[in-house]
Amino acid sequence: MGALCRGRRTQATAPGRIDMALERNAAHASRNARPLHGGHTTEPPRRGSLTTITYMNKLSWKLWVAAGAVVAAAAGGAWWWTQARTPEVAWRTAKIERGPLQATVSASGAVNPVTQVSVGTQVSGQIKELHADFNSEVKAGQLIALIDPETFEYRLRQSQADVDAAQAAVLTAQANAAASRAAVSRVQVDLAEAKRDHERKAMLVNRQFIAQSEADKARALVDSTAEALKSAQAQQAVTEAQIKTAQANVKQRQAALAQARVDLARTRITSPVNGIVIKRAIERGQTVAASLQAPELFVIAQNLRDMQVDASIDESDVGRIRTGQRATFTVDAFPGQTFEGEVRQVRKAAQNVANVVTYVAVIGFSNTAGRLLPGMTANVRVVTDSREGVLKVPNAALRVRLAGVEPAAGAASAADAVRPRPAEGPPDAQSAATQQQPAGGGPGGAAQELRARLRTELKLTPAQLEQVDAIYAQARPKFMQLRDLPAEERSKARERISAEVRASIGALLTPEQKPLYAALQAEGAGRAVTRGRIHLLGEDNKPRAHNVRLGITDGTSTELVVPANSPEAAVLKEGALVVTGAGGTGTAPAARPAGPRMPF
Template sequence: MNLKKWSATALVLVAAAGAGWWWMQRGDAPAVSYRTAKIERGGLQATVSASGAVNPVTQVSVGTQVSGQIRDLYVDYNAEVKAGQLIAQIDPETFEYRVRSAQADLDAARANVLTAQANAAASRANLSRAQTDLAEAQRSHDRNLNLVAQGFIAQSEADRTRALVASATETIKSAQAQLGVSEAQIKSAQATVAQREAVLAQAGVDLGRTRIKSPVDGIVIKRAVERGQTVAASLQSPELFVIAQNLSDMQVDASIDEADVGRIRTGLKATFTVDAFPGQSFDGEVLQVRKAAQNVANVVTYIAVVRFSNAAGRLLPGMTANVRILTDARENVLKVPNAALRVRLPGVEPAGAAPADAAAPVAAAAGSGAGGRNPMTELRDRLVQQLKLTEDQIGKVDGIFASARPQFAALRELPEKDRPKARERIMVEVRARITDVLSPEQKPLYAALVAEQSGRQSTRGRVFVLGADGKPQAFDVRLGISDGSMTELMMPANSPLADTLKVGAEVIVGTQSAAPRAASGPRFSF
């Protein structure tokens, strides 16, 4: 039994020794090395990229309001035209016959007027004759009455002349009625003449519309018809030509994503390239941001109009332009590689909150807060100076900021992910209250100031720096604008981190195993 126990013990010891030898041969877990990059100082430019099409500032679609066959074409692509110049002719034969028919109807109507006027003249003559007969009958009746009174004639003779007077009176009434009818016929005939004149004028207009003329000075950039082609304008005017009024001043209609449109405002500088001239850049300026949304495949975009000069005539309508709009620029600022902001090292947390955190909600709402100055104070001063606020307005604005500070301070109690939305709700309320204080002349200036500030809001980030012991240290920082590869590191001059996060300081941009396995290859973490 003792021999068996010793044998079992020996086997366990041998197995343990073998496992230890295997573990020693495998070695410890590979150490982690860090890839670093330096903090730099220099300029940064924040841009928004978009694509669009080159278009003339003004282009006119020339159509036709009458139907027919194209008989002649007088211009072609790229032809320069003047306003009023004949550019096409529709066969006018049908419209010429309509004019002749309308002219004949007008002549007949005018003849009817003359006939009605002649009938009225005859009616007036009949009335005059009836009035004369009545006067004669009245005189005869008056004489007979005198003779009857003197006993020279019988009463029957007076009765006869009385009947003649009554008959003449009725004849006058009939003549007057006939004259009224004749005058009404004249007015009816004259109205018919006016109607026929309108028909003739319309026929003349339609005949004139067979001559297609250029409405503006410009260049023909599209011709949609051929000689002999029939065009129908029954429902809508067909497009015959497209004329660009001026190819020296053109624009790019760029589609801006809804996430970036808040950073775009009029007056911003822009550059763009086109495939036709690789390696060349063209300068422009944002002229307009259209409020109408474009929804394509559930992607919402807005059109920003970039105006530029095309004096050399090199760019042509319809070219695809890749646009970069400069939304903000900073000079002589600290900047850190974007890769450093994407590094995540589990278990490494900052020793304490960044000094700017106490004012973070206010700084993010008000603007950059560069130089350690109170951001709310800086924003207030800009409002006073740029909007020229009155004393009464200054007092109201100060009250608005004072009531907002406790709300911003309360943001620190919220989870990090909920702070941006809550902060934006507060700022929307603050902006609305400030707008109510301003005059109609000040409101556009304030809207431009808000648009400018929206592109300068700071965000929070974290960077890792290797300490003296070779271990990473985490620091929460405030970040400004980014150009896609570098991001502004907002570091007030009096910040305790100014000596650590300075020009030349090494920040971690990735990790790599010091002894990676050959089978799996190197592993990086970003």
């Protein structure tokens, strides 16, 4: 109970102690207070009171406001500084150049001999002798391997014995036939005697020297003898047929004998051509079995000095490959060395591997040094087209697309009006027919080039040249009317007019000129003109978009087709700067404004 009373006194006196401490603090503050202008003193709030807490809250709020103002000022200064330092866009540029250009098709293939013969066997047996090895030079008919002939020799002897037996059977049949002929003769004699006896007895019966029964017996003998003659004649026919059967059997045996001789000869494996053995697939003592397919024993290359590369051309590029085009290739065995050849054949048999369709182009070349070996992998480049002195732009410029930069509508329509799209029609007909004529009245531009090629390559006569000019003059208004047709009908109409032009030109050519014209058409078909867009950099460092027509490409640069009478010819010229990208090396950025740096 005493402890409880002491605890209660302690709790009761605790507030009293706090109040006493607060009074002492207030008195100390009153002694230290300084008077103000009005003679009043400012009494600070007492610690631990409600006034003290309110004062601290106001001070904290003011500090937060000041900090926010400082952060906002810093952000505004940073924004102003970055805006003042932002330079103009720096463009990567290149120049439009003029020079030669080659379009190529790349492919890979294998080096193979022009004539490669696989030597097999038509008979089964064990290899007894080998007379050729890898790299052996062989002649046509030379023995290169021998299959054990013992079995085939026995078969030959058996076939010979069968022939001899068949020939003996023929002799037997001939003897039987002779006996049959003798029997027929004997019966014929008996029949003649029976007839004479019957005639005598018939005469005696008329004179009544003998009885009628004797005459009847003689008549019966004549009839039986006649039937016996028929039987003998039939037997003779049988023996004659037996002779033919025996003779046919002889022929069968002789054929079997000849087959046995052929099989025996086939045990000698000989070279069918003059060449070099590039593969040997057998060893001495090995057994080969010829069943449905002859096993391969040797592979002989007829000539390793005249070889070829069988290149796999993708279906998207095979339309540009033609016979006679120049090709170059490299092999890993001779790095840094380039070998030359030409396209000899484009095979029409498609090869589909993993849904990838390719066609084989045969590239012929001369291997006089003998360095290239069959089976080497060749990386082929076929030159499909070439240009001299054309405008060309980097391919990087054709990939640039700038937001908000579009070509002028008037320039685009003017460019389209100069020349229809040759990609939708044969260049030999459409491009030439749509060119405007110069003041002299002759064809100009592509027409002049085509006309010159027709004259030189096809050797056209003056009369034929006049007819060609007339054909183009008639087709020109038709091509000009295509722009009035709907877009979906324009392509078909253009192809129809081009076909008419080609047919008209082909009709006036001689049989010797028609193949040359067909080759010229195939070459022109590979020179399709496509569309693209480039951006030229002006003097004010502003890019301007231009729709252009593109020709061939070598993978790095692309031909720029600019007709002489085009409004774009004054802009799309040699030396003009074309945009290839943004940033990096380019036009120098604008000068940065001077000013003090912010302290934050």
